[in-house]
């Protein structure tokens with residue numbers, strides 16, 4: 025009989041690990057606490073609206089393509105991708121600016137906003153292309169187990185060009201001085217969960233992904249990626265057990281042996297947890313087997329949490345695009361309230377996704393599907409009154425900028441905030457997307473893929489290498505599968 029691997033969780037990283045391990049001929053079983061796959065990227069339906077619960081930006085299409093290519097498949101075998109044009113709309117205090125998908129139009133936009141900046145953007149993106157090539161096609165595939173992984177000629181020779189020791193903030197200001205252009209280039213860093221001042225300039229690779237790689241949309245929603253991976257996993261023979269909430273990992277002779285759910289699950293040779301790393305480490309395992317101490321976890325810088333509103337609106341809202349960034353308030357003040365002095369923000373920036381602008385499958389005819397996200401500090405107490413306050417605040421601002429009153433036309437509303445991240449995903453401090461990508465939490469300095477006290481226990485997902493986001497989660501599943509394969513080849 026083939027060796028058996030059990031995976032806790034069926035988000036992107038768990039699904040990816042399942043596919044790679046099944047491809048190697050292992051018998052793979054996935055235990056998922058929810059009634060369906062997808063984790064943070066599940067979709068739910070209500071009153072004819074289909075809401076993607078988490079990710080909405082499809083960036084780095086090459087990473088998705090290379091995931092499916094590893095199984096002899098193509099993205100187009102599973103879902104239909106469309107490049108959005110314009111890519112997105114930014115609302116500044118004096119009105120909206122559309123970010124074009126066409127590079128010539130983008131250079132012209134920069135030039136209009138700051139004289140001489142088109143040429144500077146060319147140079148900035150040329151450097152960013154190198155970082156994308158090395159970062160996303162090489163560095164992210166290194167498992168971060170030993171510093172020796174980074175002692176090769178390509179990395180060392182390129183270290184200077186990769187800008188690992190400069191901050192995004194300084195790097196961008198070397199090229200541009202217009203505050204709006206700076207804000208535009210700093211925005212993708214928000215995905216990485218840290219201030220531009222604390223994020224290595226290596227991550228201008230995100231600007232390359234944004235401006236050159238483009239913003240894409242899978243018809244039917246981001247859930248189509250989840251469905252594709254689920255289908256692939258089943259084609260490869262992976263078994264799924266839903267509504268299986270693992271409450272304990274038992275260890276005997278330094279090996280994980282039993283998973284406690286409603287019924288005990290055992291008979292596996294290796295175990296991969298794609299659930300929140302800290303939850304696996306500190307809640308599912310007895311303290312003697314944790315990889316990290318309480319003080320280690322308390323000292324980690326978490327990415328923000330979010331207050332999200334899923335809204336069904338009984339009319340169309342002209343003035344919004346598929347992706348909309350409300351940068352009409354002070355970026356630094358909001359950033360301080362997330363990172364330096366954690367508190368509910370006074371005048372938050374926020375993001376609105378309106379997939380019904382592109383995709384009629386997401387809302388009934390004549391209606392609009394809105395996903396509104398306010399980034400907030402992790403671990404804030406949330407309650408109905410607080411949510412209501414922010415609901416009024418964001419609706420007013422959207423109404424003001426679009427000129428379309430719609431508060432009374434909201435026919436469906438669901439709120440999702442810190443405590444939902446905790447109850448739904450066992451998320452540490454209610455973080456939405458893992459650990460902040462600061463230099464001191466990068467590569468070998470991230471929580472490790474392997475448990476050092478339990479020989480057959482491995483971790484994957486947004487809190488370990490390579491980091492948060494959908495493409496890194498796919499890669500994380502591949503990295504952990506390689507570790508498990510190496511372990512099982514000798515045990």
Ligand SMILES: Cc1cc2nc3c(=O)[nH]c(=O)nc-3n(C[C@H](O)[C@H](O)[C@H](O)COP(=O)(O)OP(=O)(O)OC[C@H]3O[C@@H](n4cnc5c(N)ncnc54)[C@H](O)[C@@H]3O)c2cc1C
Nearest residue numbers: 033035036037057063064079080081270299485486493494
């Ligand atoms: C609101 C939001 C917006 C985002 N936007 C983007 C975006 O636009 N683009 C992008 O690239 N990324 C985005 N991200 C980040 C991206 O979605 C995540 O990094 C990625 O989905 C994480 O995948 P994962 O497999 O690590 O974790 P998860 O998706 O959390 O999967 C973990 C799974 O484990 C299960 N689980 C947990 N505990 C247990 C247990 N005890 N027993 C059994 N099962 C358990 C959970 O139910 C879940 O299914 C966003 C994230 C959020 C939350």
